[in-house]
Amino acid sequence: MNPTVVSIIIATALIGGALLLTTRSPEVASVDNVSVENGKQIIEITAKGRYAPILTSAKAHMPTTLRIETNGTFDCTSILRVPSIGYQKNLPPTGTTDIELPPQKSGAVVQGLCAMGMYNFTVRFK
Amino acid sequence: MHCAACPVLIKSELEDMPEVSSAKPSLKHHTVEVSGDFGDKTQEHIARDLTEVVKTHGYSVSVEKHRHGVRWSEFSLAVPIALAFIALFIILQKLGIVNLVTTANVTYGTAFVIGLIASVSTCMAVVGGLVLSMSANFAKEGDKIRPQVLFHIGRLVSFFLLGGVIGLLGSTFVLGATGTFILSFTVALILLVLGINLLDIFPWMKRWQPTLPSFISRHIHGLKEVNHSLTPVLVGVATFFLPCGFTQSMQIYTLTTGSFWTGAFTMSAFALGTLPVLALLSFSSLAIRKKAQSGVFFKTAGLVVIFFGLFNLINSLVAVGLIPPVFSF
16 A cells, blocks of 8 residues: 555544544533522532533522632633633642632623633523 | 845855956846957856856856756655654653653752653654754755854853743743743744755745845845854753753742752753654755655755744644644643
8 A cells, every 4th residue: 555545544434533622512511510509509610631520500690609629720711711701820739729700691791711712611591 | 145144145145256346146036137348258168167266155157057857756755754753752652751750859959851752742843843944954955064153052051051040030931821832833934944955846935945034144244144043052052941841840930949050950960861763853854865865854844944944833723722722632
């Protein structure tokens, strides 16, 4: 086999693999990361290499806390930005950081991004 | 001719010849207009004589303008290789390599490991893209090992010194949202230009290549030298400030140390961790530039650099909220 054919086969395999891995649509969190304490809604999100879960459903019209957990996090996810409330902070490498959100309207979407833009998470309020 | 300083150099070299009364090089047209008394030599003979003088600087003079031919056939190999590299990059991100860091205490060893990981992470799209495009462009122009080594020295020294400074001051150069955006956007544009340049299909793009402005280079002697040694050092120093999550979080850790030496050694350990992959990127262009496959290599590098440029461009627009997220790792 000539090198062109070999490289095309390898390329196809790799691209196929990459597509398989990337095109999984973000499902709503299978783990329950939303809890209510003293009339306050708490959404837990872990930050390391990615934000997990990537999509969260939460209740609208309720004071809400975003609780971001870091554990040996040194990548971009530790520099968090929540544009809708003008928030940007460098999270500690290990620890939890609480971000207060005002009650959101039904249908509102709050998005968190890392400072360079390649990682993100979404919270939908219903 | 590729830099604002070249015409000045060529002019001064040619006018030093006794036969030449004036030489007018043009960067725009890649030509030089020479007048003088050459006796009854043929045009070809004169061109050979002129070449002798400027040869040491890597130029040659010919009567006819070099025709620019695009070797499209090289793309048939370059495209699949570039796509394979990009796919590998995406798979690496999906594998969750950052999870290899399990400790919360930063020792010099951890900093080194974080550097190793950073060099194959999304940071590669920024720093790696820049290293690849710069070294490939230099190699294409026939430069030897020096610019590459100077880049790495510039990077290591700046990480040592600036790491020490932020350790000592306890404050950092972390940019705000606007600063990060401007920087990422600029880097993305530079990568796109350098990448397209490497493809070697639009010769007129060369004019956009970022170099020292001519009003500076005109006043410095050893003109080509300066451009090819100062530029890599400065780019190396600048990588300290480039938007990369790992670099930034290491800097944030460093500022908590409150000591010049701890800061300097932590940032140096991190920079050393990134060295193997970056060195591989910069010296592979050197190794291959004389080989028959060099055309394929430069085109592959160009495609990869263009991908990194687009990746940064999209991410920078996402980060300021102008467009919804495209990549989600």
